[in-house]
Amino acid sequence: MPYRLSILASLALAAAPVLAQEAPRICGAAQVEWLAGDEAGQDIATIQAALSASVQVAGSQPTVLAFRTSANSQTLRVEASADNGDPAISLLTEDGDLIAENDDTPVSLNAMLETTVGPGIYCVALRSVGDGDMAATVQVSRLEQDPLLHEEGTDTGGEIAACAPDTPAAPLAEGAIDERLAQGPVSTTQDGRQVGYYRFTLSGATPVTLRASSPTLDPHLKLFDAQGTLIGENDDAEGLNARLDFVSSLAAGDYCIGAAALTSEAGELTVSAQRLDPQAFLRNAYRKGELNPPADGSYPVQAVDLARQKQTVVLHDGAAQWLGFDLDQPTVVIVSAYGSLVGADPRLVLFAASGALEAENDDVDGGTDARVGPVLLEPGRYHLGVVDVNRNDGTRGPIRPIGLMFERFLRAP
Numbered sequence: 001m002p003y004r005l006s007i008l009a010s011l012a013l014a015a016a017p018v019l020a021q022e023a024p025r026i027c028g029a030a031q032v033e034w035l036a037g038d039e040a041g042q043d044i045a046t047i048q049a050a051l052s053a054s055v056q057v058a059g060s061q062p063t064v065l066a067f068r069t070s071a072n073s074q075t076l077r078v079e080a081s082a083d084n085g086d087p088a089i090s091l092l093t094e095d096g097d098l099i100a101e102n103d104d105t106p107v108s109l110n111a112m113l114e115t116t117v118g119p120g121i122y123c124v125a126l127r128s129v130g131d132g133d134m135a136a137t138v139q140v141s142r143l144e145q146d147p148l149l150h151e152e153g154t155d156t157g158g159e160i161a162a163c164a165p166d167t168p169a170a171p172l173a174e175g176a177i178d179e180r181l182a183q184g185p186v187s188t189t190q191d192g193r194q195v196g197y198y199r200f201t202l203s204g205a206t207p208v209t210l211r212a213s214s215p216t217l218d219p220h221l222k223l224f225d226a227q228g229t230l231i232g233e234n235d236d237a238e239g240l241n242a243r244l245d246f247v248s249s250l251a252a253g254d255y256c257i258g259a260a261a262l263t264s265e266a267g268e269l270t271v272s273a274q275r276l277d278p279q280a281f282l283r284n285a286y287r288k289g290e291l292n293p294p295a296d297g298s299y300p301v302q303a304v305d306l307a308r309q310k311q312t313v314v315l316h317d318g319a320a321q322w323l324g325f326d327l328d329q330p331t332v333v334i335v336s337a338y339g340s341l342v343g344a345d346p347r348l349v350l351f352a353a354s355g356a357l358e359a360e361n362d363d364v365d366g367g368t369d370a371r372v373g374p375v376l377l378e379p380g381r382y383h384l385g386v387v388d389v390n391r392n393d394g395t396r397g398p399i400r401p402i403g404l405m406f407e408r409f410l411r412a413p
Contacts, residue, residue: 026066026094026121026123027064027066027092027093027094027095027096027121027122027123027125028092028095028096029062029064029096029123029125031064032064032065032066032123033053033063033064033065033066034065034066034067035051035052035053035065035066035067035124035138035140036051036052036053036067037053042066042067042068043067043068043069043070044067044068044069044074044076044140044141044142045069045070045071045074045142046070049145050139050140050141050142050145050146050148051067051139051140051141052137052138052139052140052148053065053137053138053139054135054136054137055126055135055136055137055138056133056134056135056136057085057087057126057127057128057133057134057135057136058133059128059131059132059133060127060128060131060359060360060361062125062126062127063125063126063127063138064092064123064124064125064126065123065124065126065138066121066122066123067121067122067123067124067140068120068121068122069117069118069119069120069122070119071118071119072118072119073116073117073118073162073227073228073229074116074117074118074119074142075114075115075116075142075143075162076091076114076115076116076117076140076141076142077112077113077114077139077140077141077142077143077145077147078091078100078102078112078113078114078115078124078138078139078140079110079111079112079138079139079140079141079147079148079149080110080111080112080124080126080136080137080138080139080148081110081136081137081139081148081149082109082110082134082135082136082137083135084134084135085109085128085129085132085134085135085136086103086104086109086128086129086130086134087109087110087111087126087127087128087129087134087136088101088102088103088111088126088127088128088129089101089102089111089112089113089124089125089126089138090124090125090127091113091115091117091122091123091124091125092122092123092124092125093120093122094120094121094122094123099115099117099122099230099232099233100113100115100230100232100233101113101235102235103129103236105149106262106263108149109129110149112147112149114143114159115222115230115233116162116228116229116230117230118229124138124140126138129362129363130362130363130364130366131361131364159195159260160195160220160222160233160258160259160260161195161258162224162228162229162230163197163222163224163228163256163257163258164227164228165226165227165228167197167228167256168197169197169198169199169256170188170196170197170198170199171198171199171200172186172188172198172199172200172257172271172273173186173200173273175201176201176202176203177200177201177202177273178202178203178204178206178275179203181206181208181273181274181275182275184274185272185273185274186272186273186274187270187271187272187273188270188271188272189268189269189270189271190259190268190269190271191266191267191268191269192214192216192217192261192265192266192267192268192269193261193265193266194260195258195259195260196257196258196259196260196269196271197256197257197258197259198256198257198259198271199254199255199256199257200254200255200257200273201253201254201255202250202251202252202253202255203252204252205249205250205251205252206249206250206275207246207247207248207249207250207275207276207277207278208245208246208249208250208273208274208275208276209243209244209245209246209273209274209275209276209281210223210243210244210257210271210272210273211238211241211242211243211244211270211271211272211273211274212241212242212243212259212269212270212271213238213241213242213269213270213272214240214241214261214267214268214269214270215267215268216267216268217240217261217262217263217265217267217268217269218235218236218240218261218262218263219235219240219241219242219259219260219261219262219269220233220234220235220242220259220260220261220262221233221234221235221242221243221244221257221258221259221271222257222258222259223244223255223256223257223258224255224256224257224258225253225254225255225256226253226254226255226256228256231255232244235262242259245276245281246276247276247278247281257271257273259271283299286299286320286322287319287320288319288320288387289320289347289349289385289386289387291355292351292352292353292355292383293322293383295324295353295381295383299322300322301322301323301324301383302314302321302322302323302324303323303324303325304323304324304325304384304406305325306325306327306331306333306406306408307408309406310405310406310407311403311404311405311406312403312404312406313401313402313403313404314386314401314402314404315399315400315401316339316344316386316388316391316399316400316401316402317399318388318391320349320385320386320387321385321386321402322383322384322385322386323383323384323386323404324381324382324383324384325381325382325384326380326381326382327377327378327379327380327382328379329379329410329411330376330377330378330379330410330411331376331377331408331409331410332373332374332375332376332377332408332409332410333372333373333374333375333377333406333407333408333409334371334372334373334374334375334406334407334408335348335350335371335372335373335384335404335405335406335407336364336369336370336371336404336405336407337369337370337371337386337402337403337404338369338402338403338404338405339368339369339388339400339401339402339403340367340368340369342400342401342402343390343400344368344388344390344400344401344402345362345363345368345388345389345390346368346369346370346386346387346388346389346402347360347361347362347370347386347387347388347389348360348361348370348371348372348384348385348386348387349384349385349387350372350375350382350383350384350385351382351383351384351385352377352380352381352382353380353381353382353383358375358377358382359372359373359375360372362389368389373407374409386402386404388400388402
């Protein structure tokens with residue numbers, strides 16, 4: 001017997017054909033606004049005042065703001081501030097590739113990042129952590145312009161400046177590093193109160209993983225080319241540790257790694273490079289809930305029948321637990337995960353068979369439990385990943401039960 005369709009689900013079904021026809025714009029987003037209202041005067045390299053806008057974020061839908069720069073090498077400061085809410089920012093290229101991201105500054109829930117880019121169009125994607133509605137201010141500025149955030153107690157001692165050709169840097173390895181990586185990882189350590197720079201050379205294109213890790217600190221990692229142009233950066237990829245992956249091979253040439261703790265304090269930080277094994281990388285991504293597992297049965301996925309099952313429990317050991325279900329008609333689905341009473345912090349990720357991310361959520365209703373939906377899903381195969389955020393850095397521990405509840409709504413005949 002079909003379920004009665006809720007008002008929210010009816011609106012989602014009615015809007016689906018319109019949304020499906022919208023063509024992506026710049027930065028891979030369906031809706032993009034220019035940071036100061038229109039494209040004119042958006043060149044951060046030449047404008048006198050910083051680019052700033054007050055925006056609204058509705059639920060899990062990010063707000064995407066565009067700007068451009070004509071400078072061959074432009075260092076930017078990107079900030080977001082909210083009186084009530086937790087803003088997170090991502091800096092994207094015109095093609096939608098991620099350059100850098102930040103959630104919290106060292107002293108607040110506001111967000112700030114600094115990076116160097118070349119000429120082109122870029123976007124700031126602003127989202128609300130927890131998916132609540134939020135009013136925020138977003139600003140993009142040059143370093144000599146006034147910042148948006150004036151936060152007392154902010155420690156700037158760990159900032160990583162661009163690694164220019166004349167920047168003092170130690171060799172990560174003697175000779176071409178790809179020859180050394182064939183024998184195993186290469187690493188070095190540094191004082192957590194210092195910013196470290198390490199140069200290396202690749203004689204040929206090589207798939208590489210770079211890491212900055214510490215048992216007590218929060219490392220930040222940047223990679224620059226020989227001219228000091230930023231190639232990529234990361235803060236928290238494995239818990240608080242930082243990681244950059246180049247699966248499709250990093251081109252031959254000279255590079256410089258910049259590494260530092262976000263706050264300068266006593267401790268040890270390890271910088272390492274290793275040859276990336278694509279299959280091991282994929283297995284780790286499935287285990288962490290970052291990628292949709294294959295449908296060929298090579299990775300364990302528990303089958304769920306939403307027509308018959310209204311709830312289930314997964315026994316979580318630290319690796320993402322995957323559930324799969326099939327839909328034979330358009331369906332609005334809501335999935336809730338509960339684990340806070342046993343010390344778990346569940347996060348849900350929902351993928352279509354194509355690998356497209358349909359929905360995700362970490363915290364809901366002011367707590368650490370999670371909920372995705374209501375989301376309209378077309379007929380097909382779907383995978384639901386259940387992640388324990390507290391143990392998503394490769395560690396294993398005691399089994400923690402996480403309860404799941406499923407709700408579905410079908411179009412009334």
